[in-house]
Amino acid sequence: xxxxxxxxxxxxxxxxxxxxxxxxxxxxxxxxxxxxxxxxxxxxxxxxxxxxxxxxxxxxxxxxxxxxxxxxxxxxxxxxxxxxxxxxxxxxxxxxxxxxxxxxxxxxxxxxxxxxxxxxxxxxxxxxxxxxxxxxxxxxxxxxxxxxxxxxxxxxxxxxxxxxxxxxxxxxxxxxxxxxxxxxxxxxxxxxxxxxxxxxxxxxxxxxxxxxxxxxxxxxxxxxxxxxxxxxxxxxx
Amino acid sequence: xxxxxxxxxxxxxxxxxxxxxxxxxxxxxxxxxxxxxxxxxxxxxxxxxxxxxxxxxxxxxxxxxxxxxxxxxxxxxxxxxxxxxxxxxxxxxxxxxxxxxxxxxxxxxxxxxxxxxxxxxxxxxxxxxxxxxxxxxxxxxxxxxxxxxxxxxxxxxxxxxxxxxxxxxxxxxxxxxxxxxxxxxxxxxxxxxxxxxxxxxxxxxxxxxxxxxxxxxxxxxxxxxxxxxxxxxxxxxxxxxxxxxxxxxxxxxxxxxxxxxxxxxxxxxxxxxxxxxxxxxxxxxxxxxxxxxxxxxxxxxxxxxxxxxxxxxxxxxxxxxxxxxxxxxxxxxxxxxxxxxxxxxxxxxxxxxxxxxxxxxxxxxxxxxxxxxxxxxxxxxxxxxxxxxxxxxxxxxxxxxxxxxxxxxxxxxxxxxxxxxxxxxxxxxxxxxxxxxxxxxxxxxxxxxxxxxxxxxxxxxxxxxxxxxxxxxxxxxxxxxxxxxxxxxxxxxxxxxxxxxxxxxxxxxxxxxxxxxxxxxxxxxxxxxxxxxxxxxxxxxxxxxxxxxxxxxxxxxxxxxxxxxxxxxx
Numbered sequence: 001x002x003x004x005x006x007x008x009x010x011x012x013x014x015x016x017x018x019x020x021x022x023x024x025x026x027x028x029x030x031x032x033x034x035x036x037x038x039x040x041x042x043x044x045x046x047x048x049x050x051x052x053x054x055x056x057x058x059x060x061x062x063x064x065x066x067x068x069x070x071x072x073x074x075x076x077x078x079x080x081x082x083x084x085x086x087x088x089x090x091x092x093x094x095x096x097x098x099x100x101x102x103x104x105x106x107x108x109x110x111x112x113x114x115x116x117x118x119x120x121x122x123x124x125x126x127x128x129x130x131x132x133x134x135x136x137x138x139x140x141x142x143x144x145x146x147x148x149x150x151x152x153x154x155x156x157x158x159x160x161x162x163x164x165x166x167x168x169x170x171x172x173x174x175x176x177x178x179x180x181x182x183x184x185x186x187x188x189x190x191x192x193x194x195x196x197x198x199x200x201x202x203x204x205x206x207x208x209x210x211x212x213x214x215x216x217x218x219x220x221x222x223x224x225x226x227x228x229x230x231x232x233x234x235x236x237x
Numbered sequence: 238x239x240x241x242x243x244x245x246x247x248x249x250x251x252x253x254x255x256x257x258x259x260x261x262x263x264x265x266x267x268x269x270x271x272x273x274x275x276x277x278x279x280x281x282x283x284x285x286x287x288x289x290x291x292x293x294x295x296x297x298x299x300x301x302x303x304x305x306x307x308x309x310x311x312x313x314x315x316x317x318x319x320x321x322x323x324x325x326x327x328x329x330x331x332x333x334x335x336x337x338x339x340x341x342x343x344x345x346x347x348x349x350x351x352x353x354x355x356x357x358x359x360x361x362x363x364x365x366x367x368x369x370x371x372x373x374x375x376x377x378x379x380x381x382x383x384x385x386x387x388x389x390x391x392x393x394x395x396x397x398x399x400x401x402x403x404x405x406x407x408x409x410x411x412x413x414x415x416x417x418x419x420x421x422x423x424x425x426x427x428x429x430x431x432x433x434x435x436x437x438x439x440x441x442x443x444x445x446x447x448x449x450x451x452x453x454x455x456x457x458x459x460x461x462x463x464x465x466x467x468x469x470x471x472x473x474x475x476x477x478x479x480x481x482x483x484x485x486x487x488x489x490x491x492x493x494x495x496x497x498x499x500x501x502x503x504x505x506x507x508x509x510x511x512x513x514x515x516x517x518x519x520x521x522x523x524x525x526x527x528x529x530x531x532x533x534x535x536x537x538x539x540x541x542x543x544x545x546x547x548x549x550x551x552x553x554x555x556x557x558x559x560x561x562x563x564x565x566x567x568x569x570x571x572x573x574x575x576x577x578x579x580x581x582x583x584x585x586x587x588x589x590x591x592x593x594x595x596x597x598x599x600x601x602x603x604x605x606x607x608x609x610x611x612x613x614x615x616x617x618x619x620x621x622x623x624x625x626x627x628x629x630x631x632x633x634x635x636x637x638x639x640x641x642x643x644x645x646x647x648x649x650x651x652x653x654x655x656x657x658x659x660x661x662x663x664x665x666x667x668x669x670x671x672x673x674x675x676x677x678x679x680x681x682x683x684x685x686x687x688x689x690x691x692x693x694x695x696x697x698x699x700x701x702x703x704x705x706x707x708x709x710x711x712x713x714x715x716x717x718x719x720x721x722x723x724x725x726x727x728x729x730x731x732x733x734x735x736x737x738x739x740x741x742x743x744x745x746x747x748x749x750x751x752x753x754x755x756x757x758x759x760x761x762x763x764x765x766x767x768x769x770x771x772x773x774x775x776x777x778x779x780x781x782x783x784x785x786x787x788x789x790x791x792x793x794x795x796x797x798x799x800x801x802x803x804x805x806x807x
Contacts (some may be wrong), residue, residue: 048730060272
């Protein structure tokens, strides 16, 4: 048996939050998501949580589990011990139990113009991109927008208008893509006190990312690029 | 009340492509999805997407016609050949478009899109981004949806299509976050809701791939086609049945039994591990059934997928996602150990009956992607053709729907049609939330899963399928007496799973009936009591239509253009 302690709150009914306790029978390979389904199907049909692929690729089920933001579907219960404590993603309004409102999260994403911008007419076939150029974005393109980094970011906690690691990572994905040709506009979108310079390099995002992406490193690279582009402007070249 | 010209139901690849094209054609478009589009199961596609770009030196003679031939042969000649020709001819253009939109395909040394070999294909034709192709394409299309400012209703679950005298006028949907039923008026509807893998227990599909979209169309009067053709993917990990891409074998991986034999030598000596999926799955199942597999007390029989000889560097570059899945769910590293795999339900070849313009029998109702059946996959889909289908027929659905709307004159229904539909759904939801039943819905689902796994799996017999049909009918009766979902409809996941289950049961009935009736073996439909393909009697599509007495079957000949059926050898 594992004991699940789950954050419960329905803002339309409840005045305060509470933690409900459920006993979940152990079985080989039991994940936290398996446990949540066991509870929904057998113990409490009113429990609300998101999930879909159960394989770590859709990004639905990021939550705070025993002190860390992670995907419930790829988190095994066994290494967590007898007690599993689950809270929703932080810095976002709770809609019900473990389901949060991601509107603000996606609004930030939209602000950085999350699509390729090219000034040139595309070729008849593909853009030629050398493997070495592709390599430059390899560590930036696997983001599943699960929100674990955002939930773990203390800057996002204090400033809801901060773009956040997820949106800045998306910006980096285009800035460092050899096919994207609008550097000046891109940099203007992130070069402000709610953009890259708001990041205080606390590195939580790097620690929690279930896809092993390092948004802080990408943000640091963009800060450098932003500074260089300013200097270039200053010296008029 | 929301209103639009074209409503796209589903936010995966087919839905987003359809939305982009309908918008491009000047339509006012809404995408409605029970998941945020970025969560769609398209994102789990690993191996790649086929197009005869001829980028790989070994594929320099490839072209659309060869791609069409491989697809038709792979389909065991049940695919409609005119539709396949359309698909393979459109493929390169759609891949270049994705690339121009920023899709990060893996590259060959000369900087062009890399292509890898895949099952049943004469040339290395599968474009890919490592083993995360679906993820990259889904992100790219979603980026274009944001760019084009297309409205999205996220976490809205369609519960009914509104059809009046054979014409579709909109949907009734549950806004999951508010718990309210809403009516959306639309002149055309495009279903792009994905497959129905979760009718089965051992499935590689997401929990949300239940086939509800197929049921919605079926209830609205659009027939389902060829539902008996269910793809079992040869390589899903034991236990959770998560996919190990065909790319593992495309990159050179081996299938090995407990005697350390590469057993595909016996079944497909020329293509070996890269024979089409139906053949490889049957071969694995035969090895297991005849005692040459391994066995796990909980997960059942399995064999090994061995990629160790590819080496650490290649595995990390080309198959990083596969490695992560093995580490997360099996606790093993495929660089050091073989992967225990078994066949699992993977893809629904059948679906909502559409023509090559993605139109259904119901006016104004279109369908594309896995929920639809054009048919381009026939009795067995080739790996890399499903992503292609979503793009090609997503686009055609978007364009056809736009053309239909542009040609409409005045509205031809009264306001009551919408209000009545809304009232009926309110009554239905109210009943599901408050009725005095006792049957556990999850138990019904588990029994359905077990029944299909055991009795309508890789090898089928009349006796088994008769039992399955009886069981499905019994489960449908039990559904009438299920324990209510609770009265609060807001983020009520119990209610949501019950709504999914209702669709599951009806689609499963069409599947089992179709399988029982088809007295031959073709592609994925493999009968121990009718072991040969029978072109004289069965070179035709199964059409399942809803009636008061359940599904009623009829048939329609497969379209042949220039490829006459031959014996299928690899």
